[in-house]
Amino acid sequence: MKPIDEKSVVEIVQSTAGPLQIVGGGTRSKDLVTADKTLSVAGLSGVSLYEPGALTLVAQAGTPIAEINRVLAAERQRLAFEPMDHRGLLSTSGEPTIGGAVAANVSGPRRIQAGACRDSLLGVRFVDGAGRILKNGGRVMKNVTGYDLVKLMAGSRGTLGVVTEVSLKVQAIPECTGTLAWSGLGWAAALKVFSGALGSPYDITGAARLPEGWGNRDESSWTFIRVEGLENSVKYRLGELQKTFAEFPAPKVILDHEENQQIWQSVRNVSPFGDKVGNVWRTSVKPTDMISVVGKSDYEHVVDWGGGLVWTLAPEDVDLRQILKGIEGYSTLVRGDAFPSFEPENAIVTRLSEGLRQKFDPRGIFNPGLMG
Amino acid sequence: MPAPNTEVIGRKAQIVRRLRSVLPSDAVIDAPEETRAYECDALTAYRCAPLCAVLPRTTHEVSQILKICSEEGVPVVPRGAGTSLAGGALPTADSVILGVARMNEVLETDYENRFVRVQTGRTNLAVTGAVEGEDFFYAPDPSSQLACAIAGNIAMNSGGAHCLKYGVTTNNLMGVTLVLMNGDIVEIGGAHLDAAGLDLLGVICGSEGQLGVVTEATLRILRKPEGARPILMGFDDNEIAGTCVSDIIKAGILPVAIEFMDRPCIRATEAFAGAGYPDVEALLIVEVEGSEAEIDDQLARIVEIARRHNPVELRESKSSEESARIWLGRKSAFGAMGQINDYMCLDGTIPVTELPFVLRRIGEMSKEYGLDVGNVFHAGDGNMHPLILFDANKPGDLELCEAFGADILRLCVEVGGCLTGEHGVGIEKRDLMIDQYAPNDLDIQMAVKDVFDPDWLLNPAKVFPLEASQTRRMPVQS
Numbered sequence: 001m002k003p004i005d006e007k008s009v010v011e012i013v014q015s016t017a018g019p020l021q022i023v024g025g026g027t028r029s030k031d032l033v034t035a036d037k038t039l040s041v042a043g044l045s046g047v048s049l050y051e052p053g054a055l056t057l058v059a060q061a062g063t064p065i066a067e068i069n070r071v072l073a074a075e076r077q078r079l080a081f082e083p084m085d086h087r088g089l090l091s092t093s094g095e096p097t098i099g100g101a102v103a104a105n106v107s108g109p110r111r112i113q114a115g116a117c118r119d120s121l122l123g124v125r126f127v128d129g130a131g132r133i134l135k136n137g138g139r140v141m142k143n144v145t146g147y148d149l150v151k152l153m154a155g156s157r158g159t160l161g162v163v164t165e166v167s168l169k170v171q172a173i174p175e176c177t178g179t180l181a182w183s184g185l186g187w188a189a190a191l192k193v194f195s196g197a198l199g200s201p202y203d204i205t206g207a208a209r210l211p212e213g214w215g216n217r218d219e220s221s222w223t224f225i226r227v228e229g230l231e232n233s234v235k236y237r238l239g240e241l242q243k244t245f246a247e248f249p250a251p252k253v254i255l256d257h258e259e260n261q262q263i264w265q266s267v268r269n270v271s272p273f274g275d276k277v278g279n280v281w282r283t284s285v286k287p288t289d290m291i292s293v294v295g296k297s298d299y300e301h302v303v304d305w306g307g308g309l310v311w312t313l314a315p316e317d318v319d320l321r322q323i324l325k326g327i328e329g330y331s332t333l334v335r336g337d338a339f340p341s342f343e344p345e346n347a348i349v350t351r352l353s354e355g356l357r358q359k360f361d362p363r364g365i366f367n368p369g370l371m372g
Numbered sequence: 373m374p375a376p377n378t379e380v381i382g383r384k385a386q387i388v389r390r391l392r393s394v395l396p397s398d399a400v401i402d403a404p405e406e407t408r409a410y411e412c413d414a415l416t417a418y419r420c421a422p423l424c425a426v427l428p429r430t431t432h433e434v435s436q437i438l439k440i441c442s443e444e445g446v447p448v449v450p451r452g453a454g455t456s457l458a459g460g461a462l463p464t465a466d467s468v469i470l471g472v473a474r475m476n477e478v479l480e481t482d483y484e485n486r487f488v489r490v491q492t493g494r495t496n497l498a499v500t501g502a503v504e505g506e507d508f509f510y511a512p513d514p515s516s517q518l519a520c521a522i523a524g525n526i527a528m529n530s531g532g533a534h535c536l537k538y539g540v541t542t543n544n545l546m547g548v549t550l551v552l553m554n555g556d557i558v559e560i561g562g563a564h565l566d567a568a569g570l571d572l573l574g575v576i577c578g579s580e581g582q583l584g585v586v587t588e589a590t591l592r593i594l595r596k597p598e599g600a601r602p603i604l605m606g607f608d609d610n611e612i613a614g615t616c617v618s619d620i621i622k623a624g625i626l627p628v629a630i631e632f633m634d635r636p637c638i639r640a641t642e643a644f645a646g647a648g649y650p651d652v653e654a655l656l657i658v659e660v661e662g663s664e665a666e667i668d669d670q671l672a673r674i675v676e677i678a679r680r681h682n683p684v685e686l687r688e689s690k691s692s693e694e695s696a697r698i699w700l701g702r703k704s705a706f707g708a709m710g711q712i713n714d715y716m717c718l719d720g721t722i723p724v725t726e727l728p729f730v731l732r733r734i735g736e737m738s739k740e741y742g743l744d745v746g747n748v749f750h751a752g753d754g755n756m757h758p759l760i761l762f763d764a765n766k767p768g769d770l771e772l773c774e775a776f777g778a779d780i781l782r783l784c785v786e787v788g789g790c791l792t793g794e795h796g797v798g799i800e801k802r803d804l805m806i807d808q809y810a811p812n813d814l815d816i817q818m819a820v821k822d823v824f825d826p827d828w829l830l831n832p833a834k835v836f837p838l839e840a841s842q843t844r845r846m847p848v849q850s
Contacts, residue, residue: 053618054724054754076624105566116566118574119543132812140721141753142540142793144529144578145801145808146835147817151542151574155567172624195484201507201595233666286485286563308565330568343568348558353570355823360816371569 002043006125006133006164012039013162013365014131020365022158024062024100027085027092030334030341031104031157033367041099044164047071049139056122056139058167061099068098072170080171081117082108082264088274090335099163105155108268109206109226112198112305118154120169126153126161129361139167152356158367160360174228177260178238179206180251184220187294189248194287194306196244197225202237207306208267224263225251270302273313279336281320283310285329296323342371373420373799374833374845376466380446381423387444387468388424394436399474401425410451410469414516415459415800417770422449422463427471431549431557431587434470438585439555441468447829448553450581452524453495455516457717458798460528460580460834470585472523478502479588487546487563489590492523496530499591508593511538514794515706526586529578531794536752537628537661538594540794542577547590550576550583553825562590575820580796581831583824597661600628602698603671605678606652606685610634611728613654616681617751618724620658625673630752631657631702634731637709637746637759638701644708647701650685656751657702705748706759713744713761716773720784721793724754733783734758741776743769755793756784782807797835805837814840 003009013020019035025042026032042062049058052075059068065083072078083101086092100106102124107116114120123137136149153163182193194207206226212219227237238253245251254260266272273280283293290307297320302311311334314320319339321331330343345353350372357364357371380387388402401407402424411419423446428434441448447467454461454471463469475491476498482488483506490499496517499510513532514520520530526548531540538544547561561573576583607613617630633641633655642649649655660670671688678686689695709715722730731747738745749756758780762773781791781801785808791801805814818836821828821844828845 051723051725053622055621056723075622105571107566111565115539115543118566118571119539128816132816134813134816135809136813136817138788138790140723140755140789140793142531142535142721142750142755143790144540144794144796145790145792146797146805146814147820148529148542148575148578149817149820151571151577152820154574155571160570172621172626174624198486199483199508199595201598203597230666230669232669233662236663236665284564284566284568286482288484289564305565328562329564332568345569346558348552348556349560349569349572352558352572352823356570356820359819359823 001037002040004043006044006127009039009127009162009164010131010133013127013129016365018365019368022162022367024097024103025064025094027087027090027094027096028100028104029090029092031370033370039162041162041164042097048165052077055170056167057170058139058165059098060165061097061163063098064095065098065101066095073173076173077170078173079120079168080110080114081120082110082268083117084108084268089270089280098166102154102163102166103157109208109264109304112207112308113203113205114171118151121150121154121166122169123167124150124153124163125165126163128161129363129365134161137167141169157370159357159371161366176231176234176255177226177228177257178234179254179260179263180225180238180241181254181263182223182248182251185223185248187291190223190303191288191291191307193223193225193245193248197241198306200241200244202227202241203229206264206267209303210266211272211300211302214266214272224267226264267302267304270311272302273311276313278313279316279318279338280334281312281314281331282334283312283320283324283329283331284308285310285327289327289329292327293324373462373464374838376464380466383444384423387446390440390444391424391426391437394440395426395428395433399427399429399433401427410463410471413454413456413459413461415457415462415798418459418462418799420463420465422467422469423465425469425471427474429474431551434551434585434587435555435557437470438551438553442554442827442829445827445829447832449831450523450527450585452493452521452527453519455520456524456528456796456798458792458796458800460524460796460798462799464833472521472585472587475587482563483508485563486593487590488593489588490522492526492586492589493521496520496522496525503593507596509596510591510593511544512541522589522591523586526577526589527579527581528794528796531755533629533631533750536630536750537626542574544592545573545577545589546592548573548576548586549588551585551587553584553827553829580798580835582821582835583830598663599667600659600661601667601671601689601695602657602659603674603689604685604687604698605656605658605683606650607654607681608652608684610654610731612681613656614727614731616656616678617727619677620674621724621752623673623677625670627658627660627674627752629657629659630750632747632749632751633702633705634747636744637705637748640708640712640746641701641705644711645701645704647697647704649701652684657698702748709746709759709761714764715759715761716777718756718758718760718777718780719792719795720781720789721753721755722784722787722789724751726787726789727751727754730756730783730787734780737776737779741772743773743776754789778804799834802835803837805835811840818844
C-alpha cells in the first residue's frame, strides 16, 4: 500500500489488524520484517517548506534524499548529517528517502562535528498505532516545549509510528573542502592522528580510515582527516595539522572537489565492502577502543568517527558480539541474518523500551520484532 | 498548583524518619525555617515550602530516597541549583525536594576521547573549569552558567548564546546515570555515540525531571578555538537588522553567536553598564571564531553584507578589551532591565524570517497593555527573550504582565515557533501547552511519563496543563 496523504495512512493503520511492515525507499533490506501488509511512505513526497535564511526545511517522509539534496544545492545548502546510501553495501535498489534516514538515524562522517541525523531533526508528524495523527517539535532550532519525542522517533525504525513529515535544520555548503590522506599508517598511528586532530582547534568534520586495496589506489590503507570552510581557512588548518603530525610520513593534501567527494562517499557508504562476501557489522565504541576492536580479529575494517565507528566484514557464521564482549558500546548487524540485528540492551532499558512501544503501538502492529 | 495531599503531610514525621535512616544526618532538612530556602526557584512569584528537603551525595543515596518516597507515595521535586525561570523546581507542600547540589564531583576526564563524566550537581561553568587547563570547554552556555547545575541543564535541555554553532544540551550529552522513581539505577548511553535501540537519552534530556533523577552525566567536551572576536552593528530599523541576520546565515557564514538588542534594552543597558553602545533602533553582536586571519576573513564578509543594509554603526573589535566592552552590555542586559523595574523574561522561539513581524506586533501589544518591553535575544536561531516590565507592588500588574506574556507566546506559536526555546515549561507555561499541542500530542507525551514513572510522583504538576494530567495524577491525590 502506498498512501499519498496522511489521512490514507490513518485509514490503513486503523483497518489493519495484523503486522504491518513500514518502508520508505526499501534500501535497507535488513529492516524489512515479515508481515501480511506493507505500508510504503514513498507516496508521501515533496518539500513543503524551505527557508534558506532560517536554515530549515520541511519535507514529506517519502521525499527522496536526492530531491532534498537538489533543492538544497540550489541555495548552496545541504543536510549536515551526510546520510549513508545503503544500496551499494546491501545490493538493493530503490530510492533512499528522508523518512528512512530519520527512521534509522542514519548519520555519516560529519556525525562527529555536526551531530547525528537526530540532531538535525527539528520536528516530526507521525501516525501512532491507534491511528492518531501526532506531532512533536516544530521547525525552529531551539525548542524545549514539552518532551522531545523527535529524538525518540529518530532511530525507532517505524516501531513507534509511521513518520509522515519531518522538519530539518540544514547547513550551508562550505566554500572549500580539504583532506589530508596518510598512506599505510598502522592502527596505533591512525588513532593518534584521529585523537590529535579531533582534540585540536581546527574543527575537523571527518576522521576515517579505509582498508588496504580501496579504490585500486595501491595496497596500503588510507587514513583521512577532513576540514571544511572558507578557502584560506581550510588551507591554514591543513597546514597546521601537517605540522602537528610531522612525526608521520607526509600526507597527501587533497583539495580537488571530485577526489574529496569520492573519498568521503566511500567512507559514508562503506564502499570497500560493497562487492565482498560476508556479514557487515557496525560497531559504536569509545574512539580509543577502536584498537581493541580491530585487535580482536583479522577481519577487514572501515573506520569512521575518529575511531568511534568500526565497520567489520566478518564471515557469516561469526558472532562479532561474542568476540567484542567486554568492550563498552554496541554492534548492529547491518548485512547478514545469522544473528539478531540489534544488540540486546540491559534489562531496565529493555523494559522501558518495551513500555514505550506498548504505548505508541498498543496492538504491536508496526514492524513487529524488528527492534525486540 | 494542585491542592497538597493532607494525608501525606500528616505522615511527615514517619517519612522524615525513614529518610534519615538511609542518609547522613546533615542530608535531611525538615525544620520549617530551613525548608523555606527551597520554597521557590528563580521564578520567585510563586512560593511554597516543601515537606522536607534531602541533599544526597551519591547515586546510591538517591536510589534509596526515591525507593522510600515511592513506597510512601510522596511526590518528589528534583532540584539542581534552583535557577529555573519557569518554576521547574517549585515544590508543593506535600513534596520532598531532592537537591543534587552536593553531588558535584568530576568522575572522569578523557581528552583523547573528548568527554568528561560528572555528578550532575556540578555547575555548568565548573564543568568547563575542570577541563580548561587543557584548553577544552563544555559548549552549552546558559546565561546562568555560573550558578546553574548540569542536572537542571539536562532537565530543561538548556541552550545559550553560542548554541548557534555548538548546539544545545541534548547535542552535547552522551550518557546519563538515571535513577527511576522506584529506585532502579540505569546507565543510558556513555562514551560511545548514539543508541543501540530506542534513543531514551533523547527523551530524558528536556523532560524537566519528570522521568527520573539524573545523577551522573557524560558530556562532550571540545577544544577551545584559537580565538574569537565580535562585531557590533547598529541599525535604525528592527526589520533591516532582521534581514541582515538572515542574509549572513544565507551567505554560508556560521557565526558562533548572533545577539540582538532593541532600543529600550540598549538605553537601559547604557544607563546601567555604560558599554558605549550607540543609541540605535536595533543592535546586533555577531561573534566568529578561528585564528586571527580566519576571524578577519569572516568579519570582512559579514561587514560586506551589513553594509548593504546601511548600518548606522559598525564597530569591529580589534582587541580583547574591545571584545569585552561589546559583550559587556549584552551580558548586563537582564540586570539593567531589573534596575528599572520588575520584569518577566519570556523565551519563545520563532522562525528567523518572522523576526521583523513579531517585533512589530510586540511593540503594538506593548501599547495596548500599557507595559514596556525590551527585546534581547539570540537572533541566529530565533530564540527571543522579550522582557516585560511591571511593578510587583502595584495590584494587578503581575497578572497584566502574565496576560501580555501569554499573548506574545501565542504569537510565537502562530508564526510557526514555540513557547519555550531554552527555559522549559515548568509551571510558567504549563497552561499554554494547549496552544501549541493538540490533546493527543500531549497525551502521547504523558504516556512516556506513564512508562518511566507510572504513579506520577516525579515533579507531577509541571509541563502539562493540570486538567490534562489530572486523571494520571489522581491516584496520588486520593
